[in-house]
Ligand SMILES: Nc1nc2c(ncn2[C@@H]2O[C@H](COP(=O)(O)OP(=O)(O)OP(=O)(O)O)[C@@H](O)[C@H]2O)c(=O)[nH]1
Ligand SMILES: [K+]
């Protein structure tokens with residue numbers, strides 16, 4: 512992979528479509544546009560051109576073309592765009608013509624965005640924000656992703672890093688003083704109070720887990736004895752026939768997931784095998800998977816059919832007891848809610864309860880951290896700041912305190928990619944699709 516190659520890829524989805532957008536980025540963008548489409552339009556002005564196969568002159572398609580010289584482009588390089596017709600043969604013909612041009616090759620996954628990052632057009636947290644904008648399935652996820660793309664996390668991280676570096680500069684200065692056996696006390700007090708402040712801010716950001724959960728979705732596991740009505744409820748919540756329902760106990764074995772949008776919040780509903788002792792090895796596997804999913808869920812709905820026991824629920828972070836088949840009988844005690852998937856009774860109340868639970872867990876969209884990667888980096892920064900403060904307060908070796916503060920700055924810098932991030936890069940960009 513050479514970074515001075517000119518790369519191209521379809522930026523729109525796969526399959527037949529009215530229009531297909533091909534992005535081109537790199538030093539040859541201008542000549543490629545000229546070779547295929549003739550006269551190049553004004554920068555950032557769309558124009559209609561007939562695209563021609565360079566060798567034969569045969570017309571390939573009528574396209575809308577754009578010329579976007581760097582550095583004011585997405586990647587920061589010279590870029591061109593071809594909006595061609597989205598037929599499969601048209602697309603194949605234009606891509607083939609592009610691939611035949613020397614020094615021009617198909618882009619790798621995430622390569623456009625990688626170039627944007629390397630050219631300083633966006634920081635790593637914005638790159639992730641962009642990925643999240645593309646993956647967002649609900650309104651709350653979209654809003655959070657946009658805030659990250661606009662720099663909410665990146666700006667916070669930069670502010671912390673600068674604050675830490677300022678404290679470090681003061682520490683280095685007092686190191687010089689201490690060589691003369693004379694560390695001004697007010698300087699140390701100043702450094703400590705700066706570190707305290709940063710420590711508290713980072714701690715607050717870490718305490719909010721709503722962002723990561725909003726990205727991943729709030730997980731609700733439907734659990735209960737066989738025939739409790741779990742799959743029937745899943746189908747009712749999904750409003751489609753996702754899972755097989757039958758009067759035979761032990762119908763469901765696999766874990767079945769449905770992504771729902773409840774009031775703009777992402778909720779993943781998970782149907783599982785009925786919990787019981789079984790000699791059937793396949794059912795045993797299903798039951799073991801059900802228990803694992805229940806343990807990791809944000810919420811377990813423990814479904815109790817008429818005549819069923821309220822006990823036997825798997826260990827869970829949070830659990831609601833739901834009496835099912837209320838049309839038949841509702842004599843069970845101690846249920847939080849009653850529903851009947853057949854008559855629809857109690858379903859609005861159940862959905863409202865789920866919305867409320869999701870809202871409480873996902874927070875108000877004010878979380879700054881949205882990924883495990885951010886949390887790991889910030890936790891390391893927090894630990895180093897703690898160690899640095901303690902060393903300073905205990906009048907320990909200043910060199911060691913300074914080293915901890917330096918480590919904290921580096922850890923915070925990983926969030927935006929300002930320091931040593933080669934290993935982070937490959938992992939991140941390889942999760943992108945081609946053409947991004
Ligand atoms: N009367 C009535 N029957 C229901 C209701 N909900 C489900 N049933 C019936 O109960 C039986 C079992 O339903 P399922 O949804 O397959 O139950 P399950 O908990 O998924 O069962 P397993 O997958 O075997 O563990 C089916 O015959 C359903 O039609 C309800 O609200 N009222
Ligand atoms: K069943």
Ligand SMILES: [Mg+2]
Pocket residue numbers: 741742743754755756762763782783784785
């Ligand atoms: Mg089932």
